[in-house]
Amino acid sequence: MAEQTTARRWALDGVRVIDLTWLLVGPQATRILASFGAEVIRVEWRDPRAIDFLRYTPPFAPGGSGAAVEDRGLLSGSPKYGFNRSGNFNNINPGKLGITLNLNHPKGREILKRLVATADILCENFSPARMAQWGIAYDELSKLNPRLIYLQTTGVGKAGVYDDYVSYGPTAQALSGLTHLSGLPEPHPPAGWGYSYLDHSPGYYGAMLVMAALLRRRKTGAGCYIDLSQSETGIFLSGTSTLEHQLDGQPTRRHGNRMPFAPHAPHGIYQCAGDDEWIAIAVESDQQWRALADELGAHALANDQRLRAAAGRKANEDELDGALVQYTSRHERYELARRLQARGIAAGPVQRSDDRFERDPQLRARGYFVTLPHGEIGDWPIENFPAKLEKSPAFVGGRHGRASPMLGEDNDRVYRELLAMTPEEISALTEEGVI
Amino acid sequence: MSAAADGIAGALAGTRVLELGDQRCEFAGLLLAGLGAEVIKVEPRAGAPSRALGPFARGAPDPEQSLFFWRYNLNKKSVTLDLARQESPALLLRLAARADVIIDSGLARDIDARLGAYREFSAQYPRLVICTITPFGLDGPWRDLNAGDLVQLAMGGIAAVCGYDPAADGRYDTAPIAPAMWHSLHLAGEYAAIAITAALNFRALTGEGQFIDLSIHEAVSTCTEVAMPSYIYTRRVVRRQTARHAAPVVSRPWLHRAADGHWVNATISPSEREFRALIALLDAAGIDHELRSAAYADSAHRAKADAQARIDGYLDRVIASLPADEIFHRAQRAGLAWAPVRRPEENLDDPHFAARATFTSIEHPELGRELRYPGSVAIDGDQPALSYTRRAPRLGEHTDEVLRAAGLQAAELDALRRDAII
Numbered sequence: 001m002a003e004q005t006t007a008r009r010w011a012l013d014g015v016r017v018i019d020l021t022w023l024l025v026g027p028q029a030t031r032i033l034a035s036f037g038a039e040v041i042r043v044e045w046r047d048p049r050a051i052d053f054l055r056y057t058p059p060f061a062p063g064g065s066g067a068a069v070e071d072r073g074l075l076s077g078s079p080k081y082g083f084n085r086s087g088n089f090n091n092i093n094p095g096k097l098g099i100t101l102n103l104n105h106p107k108g109r110e111i112l113k114r115l116v117a118t119a120d121i122l123c124e125n126f127s128p129a130r131m132a133q134w135g136i137a138y139d140e141l142s143k144l145n146p147r148l149i150y151l152q153t154t155g156v157g158k159a160g161v162y163d164d165y166v167s168y169g170p171t172a173q174a175l176s177g178l179t180h181l182s183g184l185p186e187p188h189p190p191a192g193w194g195y196s197y198l199d200h201s202p203g204y205y206g207a208m209l210v211m212a213a214l215l216r217r218r219k220t221g222a223g224c225y226i227d228l229s230q231s232e233t234g235i236f237l238s239g240t241s242t243l244e245h246q247l248d249g250q251p252t253r254r255h256g257n258r259m260p261f262a263p264h265a266p267h268g269i270y271q272c273a274g275d276d277e278w279i280a281i282a283v284e285s286d287q288q289w290r291a292l293a294d295e296l297g298a299h300a301l302a303n304d305q306r307l308r309a310a311a312g313r314k315a316n317e318d319e320l321d322g323a324l325v326q327y328t329s330r331h332e333r334y335e336l337a338r339r340l341q342a343r344g345i346a347a348g349p350v351q352r353s354d355d356r357f358e359r360d361p362q363l364r365a366r367g368y369f370v371t372l373p374h375g376e377i378g379d380w381p382i383e384n385f386p387a388k389l390e391k392s393p394a395f396v397g398g399r400h401g402r403a404s405p406m407l408g409e410d411n412d413r414v415y416r417e418l419l420a421m422t423p424e425e426i427s428a429l430t431e432e433g434v435i
Numbered sequence: 436m437s438a439a440a441d442g443i444a445g446a447l448a449g450t451r452v453l454e455l456g457d458q459r460c461e462f463a464g465l466l467l468a469g470l471g472a473e474v475i476k477v478e479p480r481a482g483a484p485s486r487a488l489g490p491f492a493r494g495a496p497d498p499e500q501s502l503f504f505w506r507y508n509l510n511k512k513s514v515t516l517d518l519a520r521q522e523s524p525a526l527l528l529r530l531a532a533r534a535d536v537i538i539d540s541g542l543a544r545d546i547d548a549r550l551g552a553y554r555e556f557s558a559q560y561p562r563l564v565i566c567t568i569t570p571f572g573l574d575g576p577w578r579d580l581n582a583g584d585l586v587q588l589a590m591g592g593i594a595a596v597c598g599y600d601p602a603a604d605g606r607y608d609t610a611p612i613a614p615a616m617w618h619s620l621h622l623a624g625e626y627a628a629i630a631i632t633a634a635l636n637f638r639a640l641t642g643e644g645q646f647i648d649l650s651i652h653e654a655v656s657t658c659t660e661v662a663m664p665s666y667i668y669t670r671r672v673v674r675r676q677t678a679r680h681a682a683p684v685v686s687r688p689w690l691h692r693a694a695d696g697h698w699v700n701a702t703i704s705p706s707e708r709e710f711r712a713l714i715a716l717l718d719a720a721g722i723d724h725e726l727r728s729a730a731y732a733d734s735a736h737r738a739k740a741d742a743q744a745r746i747d748g749y750l751d752r753v754i755a756s757l758p759a760d761e762i763f764h765r766a767q768r769a770g771l772a773w774a775p776v777r778r779p780e781e782n783l784d785d786p787h788f789a790a791r792a793t794f795t796s797i798e799h800p801e802l803g804r805e806l807r808y809p810g811s812v813a814i815d816g817d818q819p820a821l822s823y824t825r826r827a828p829r830l831g832e833h834t835d836e837v838l839r840a841a842g843l844q845a846a847e848l849d850a851l852r853r854d855a856i857i
Contacts, residue, residue: 212447280588352595
């Protein structure tokens with residue numbers, strides 16, 4: 001792995017990131033920056049009460065001693081596996097260096113300032129007022145380093161009237177309208193999202209805005225303070241809904257898997273043979289409907305004159321869907337998708353994680369999973385960046401070619417090489433609870 | 436405009452982007468336009484396919500009334516050019532000569548016809564960054580499959596983790612639900628914009644452009660969170676659950692009905708802080724409860740199933756006693772990360788988003804009014820980090836302007852128009 005990385009050329013060569021982020025939304029941004037070759041230094045606490053909670057959360061790599069850490073009880077995650085075995089943490093933090101530093105200690109904050117003086121970028125996603133309470137908000141840090149690009153990510157955004165509101169991804173999804181948009185029509189409740197979409201998408205914007213700020217800084221020399229809002233990101237991703245409402249005054253409705261914005265029908269997810277196995281089918285033209293009817297063969301749908309034109313299929317969509325599922329439920333999803341695709345119809349199996357990992361030939365052929373080493377749990381597959389850049393390829397293992405850092409794994413490297421501390425200083429600071 | 440020019444929203448000022456292809460590349464172009472790039476959209480003479488996507492401003496389909504086209508093409512310029520004509524590559528080359536970035540999208544086989552030209556462009560103009568956005572990427576066994584938003588969300592794994600709770604017997608009686616409003620295109624556009632800004636940084640370091648091959652399938656795949664690590668590390672497949680995290684086991688509901696019929700997203704962890712906050716909310720709402728009893732002082736007791744069920748009952752009751760927005764503000768003041776399930780349009784009048792200028796007013800002269808668009812995701816100093824000032828272009832609105840700037844004379848434009856090339 002090391003030899004593979006030495007020949008790489010990096011888009012963010014020479015860029016250093018001080019990464020104070022935790023959980024998901026902040027680490028997602030720095031994950032991408034590391035993938036483009038920035039040196040990302042993750043700053044974490046050694047105190048078990050303040051460690052990034054994600055280190056406690058399942059799934060855990062098998063094995064481990066389990067006895068090293070006291071049980072914290074209050075949290076629903078389990079520290080009995082130690083801090084270094086969470087697969088979720090490993091997947092979101094590859095390619096980064098890891099140090100420990102106690103920002104509650106005045107000496108810890110002084111050391112942070114020394115790190116910031118050497119850095120290009122600082123990312124954090126604490127509660128909105130946290131950095132100001134420590135006296136190390138952007139205004140202070142930018143005096144030390146006017147070229148600093150500071151990315152703060154919060155649930156609703158720091159500026160504005162809800163400046164102390166707190167949020168997880170699902171909170172922001174509810175507030176922004178994204179939860180409402182997804183699901184079956186009322187009176188069904190929204191189905192929303194089965195994960196924290198707004199712990200990930202805002203991270204992508206964070207990476208994009210930071211890289212744009214770097215481009216600008218090359219011209220102006222100036223750093224900046226970016227106040228990124230998860231909820232605002234959700235609003236940005238609400239499609240045409242707010243525009244439509246301004247024009248027709250109607251409340252935004254849900255449509256399940258159907259397509260309200262084009263004469264596409266059938267357009268849905270249909271049960272296949274097997275337990276909880278499904279196929280998505282989207283017929284976008286009368287020609288594709290005829291192709292589907294050919295596949296259906298003697299099935300009654302194929303000869304239903306009402307369904308020959310899109311308007312008829314839309315008008316009879318309940319009946320159409322009900323009859324189509326009679327057909328799909330007798331077929332294996334991959335095989336049916338293959339036959340429909342052969343006729344030019346957009347169709348594909350609903351792939352679960354096991355499907356994508358074990359049998360998706362496309363992800364495999366494109367090298368989507370890369371195996372990266374971790375100091376305690378060994379080699380694990382990690383999801384790579386989804387585009388191939390010809391000359392400066394993104395690589396999720398970053399410039400160090402490895403998975404996530406163990407807690408404090410790079411203290412020596414960073415404190416000795418970057419801040420020129422002596423081993424004696426490092427051990428004294430460690431005993432004092434600073435690092 | 437001048438204020439934005441020196442902010443992040445002006446970071447790509449002076450960068451020119453040619454956007455070809457279908458709706459799959461429009462979000463990437465929109466993001467680059469929001470960062471200050473001049474984005475020139477090259478459309479067939481009949482209009483980009485996205486002009487056929489609704490909803491439509493006046494109800495009936497009309498290529499100049501597509502709200503989809505309006506939403507995803509703010510700030511851009513429109514040039515018509517029939518790419519199938521033999522004169523077109525030479526014209527495209529003249530545009531490429533003045534461009535920094537080319538974005539193209541469609542099925543891989545549609546892109547194939549233009550790949551040769553792109554290789555020539557980049558040989559001639561090595562600083563060019565060229566990004567293709569295709570359903571599955573330009574190589575691999577599935578490269579030629581047909582997929583729109585629904586099929587991408589299904590194959591990429593997002594649909595499998597979204598939908599409704601299983602029935603009492605553990606089996607699902609509802610299908611997975613792909614979240615609505617074009618999220619496969621959002622993910623593709625975000626990652627394309629990231630890859631392009633990275634490539635522009637690389638170009639600033641080295642002077643070299645490059646080729647980028649983005650797969651929407653992979654872009655969607657990256658965004659299923661713990662579903663993939665759950666399988667990789669423990670071989671457990673997560674189960675979809677109503678408006679909350681898919682997980683190997685079914686958890687307690689997060690949606691609760693408020694007094695006004697709105698849903699509220701709310702949970703209480705066993706932590707002391709959140710438990711105290713719930714008690715304060717119950718007291719303020721005048722709801723009798725036994726949560727101050729000695730048993731509940733013990734977090735281990737609170738974590739037991741019986742106690743959790745009792746606590747959830749109170750959660751339901753306190754939320755049912757108040758309108759959703761009132762419970763939102765009360766809970767937040769108590770430090771709880773709760774929020775109402777708003778319809779998107781309810782944020783148009785929210786004071787916080789007004790203070791942040793989350794929505795941007797765009798003049799639509801043809802409508803005789805302004806429309807408010809979601810305009811940014813962040814603030815840079817005191818201005819939006821993305822800036823939009825112009826409505827989406829009418830078909831061919833900038834053909835003359837752009838081709839003249841590329842050096843074509845009036846007589847040439849007339850001839851091209853007469854020959855139905857532009």
